[in-house]
Amino acid sequence: MIKIGGHKMKKVLLFLFTFTIFLSMGSIAFGEEMKSSMQVKNQKVETVNKVHNIKIEKINLVDAVVIQTEETPTYNRMDIGNRIVVDVLNASLKMNQKEMHISQLGIEKIKMTEFASNQNYEKQDKVVRIVLYLDSVESAENVCIDQEGKDIIIYTSQKPVKQLHYEKENNNIIFPTKNNTGKKMIVVDPGHGGKAPGTHSENPLQYEKDLALDTAKRLEKLLQEVGYDTYMTRSDDITVGLSDRANAANIVNADLFVSVHYNWFDDPKVSGVQTLYVDNDPRDNKVFAKIMQEELVKGLDAKDMRIVDRPNLVVIRDTKMPAVLCEIAFLSNPEEVLKVSTQEYRQRAAQAMLNGITRYLNQ
Numbered sequence: 001m002i003k004i005g006g007h008k009m010k011k012v013l014l015f016l017f018t019f020t021i022f023l024s025m026g027s028i029a030f031g032e033e034m035k036s037s038m039q040v041k042n043q044k045v046e047t048v049n050k051v052h053n054i055k056i057e058k059i060n061l062v063d064a065v066v067i068q069t070e071e072t073p074t075y076n077r078m079d080i081g082n083r084i085v086v087d088v089l090n091a092s093l094k095m096n097q098k099e100m101h102i103s104q105l106g107i108e109k110i111k112m113t114e115f116a117s118n119q120n121y122e123k124q125d126k127v128v129r130i131v132l133y134l135d136s137v138e139s140a141e142n143v144c145i146d147q148e149g150k151d152i153i154i155y156t157s158q159k160p161v162k163q164l165h166y167e168k169e170n171n172n173i174i175f176p177t178k179n180n181t182g183k184k185m186i187v188v189d190p191g192h193g194g195k196a197p198g199t200h201s202e203n204p205l206q207y208e209k210d211l212a213l214d215t216a217k218r219l220e221k222l223l224q225e226v227g228y229d230t231y232m233t234r235s236d237d238i239t240v241g242l243s244d245r246a247n248a249a250n251i252v253n254a255d256l257f258v259s260v261h262y263n264w265f266d267d268p269k270v271s272g273v274q275t276l277y278v279d280n281d282p283r284d285n286k287v288f289a290k291i292m293q294e295e296l297v298k299g300l301d302a303k304d305m306r307i308v309d310r311p312n313l314v315v316i317r318d319t320k321m322p323a324v325l326c327e328i329a330f331l332s333n334p335e336e337v338l339k340v341s342t343q344e345y346r347q348r349a350a351q352a353m354l355n356g357i358t359r360y361l362n363q
């Protein structure tokens with residue numbers, strides 16, 4: 001579930017272990033009198049971060065949830081249905097309050113605990129788990145998490161007026177200019193990425209961000225082979241803001257916007273393809289969504305989970321061209337998880353989306 005965290009923690013522990021060995025070698029070399037000061041040093045290295053406050057504050061002119069810690073925090077994010085789990089690593093909880101009822105920003109409540117170790121983390125790992133329970137209207141896809149100094153900042157669907165800064169790789173997005181050759185420009189948006197893994201499957205463990213990127217790259221290649229211009233909102237495992245994705249599509253003046261995601265639902269029996277779009281909009285989203293849905297259901301021989309009106313999904317709401325968000329399969333369904341783990345199935349998904357795009361543009 002949280003293998004990234006385990007990995008990071010292992011690095012920290014390895015460092016501590018190496019440092020301890022170094023210290024003990026030192027005490028052998030320099031004699032017993034050095035021991036006490038070295039132990040002090042050793043304790044200092046093991047300092048654990050503390051989560052001491054969680055509050056709602058205006059950041060970049062919008063309300064956000066701010067998790068305040070005492071050191072620069074490292075954290076993992078996980079989306080589980082309508083819950084966002086933020087694990088602050090190597091940290092303890094320095095708050096008496098264990099639950100906050102919010103009822104704003106699309107959040108019902110926030111729970112915080114010192115997380116008991118399980119198979120996902122090492123026994124010695126200290127983790128503070130903060131769970132945001134989103135209300136029925138808010139979507140985990142809209143939630144951006146950013147870090148500034150010692151704070152973890154969580155934005156829900158209200159996008160900041162000032163563009164958020166994300167990971168440094170993403171500071172310079174280079175936008176292609178649309179050709180005058182009459183070629184259609186298709187923006188492909190691989191969901192999540194970087195610090196936002198999206199949802200995941202258990203067996204085998206696959207993160208939505210990786211599956212989405214792989215499938216999107218396959219689609220990009222097919223689109224280029226057919227002769228479309230393409231722009232990818234990310235080509236690597238980096239964090240990209242939702243507004244940045246929509247803005248990028250608007251700046252390159254795309255003809256179509258296709259966001260690629262994988263789904264999750266509480267009931268593992270649920271499977272199939274779902275396409276999200278914004279209804280009641282001057283763009284032609286619904287027709288585009290219907291065509292994409294039909295082609296995916298046909299191409300994957302999957303269950304038709306219908307097209308769904310999602311008026312508040314930032315990437316398909318703030319884009320100015322027909323836009324859809326395709327949920328290829330359910331990572332909560334064991335059979336689809338096995339299918340999705342094959343390159344062949346992801347290639348079929350890409351081919352089906354290409355068919356949908358071509359069919360829509362030629363209708």
Ligand SMILES: [Zn+2]
Pocket residue numbers: 141191192198199208261262
């Ligand atoms: Zn997603």
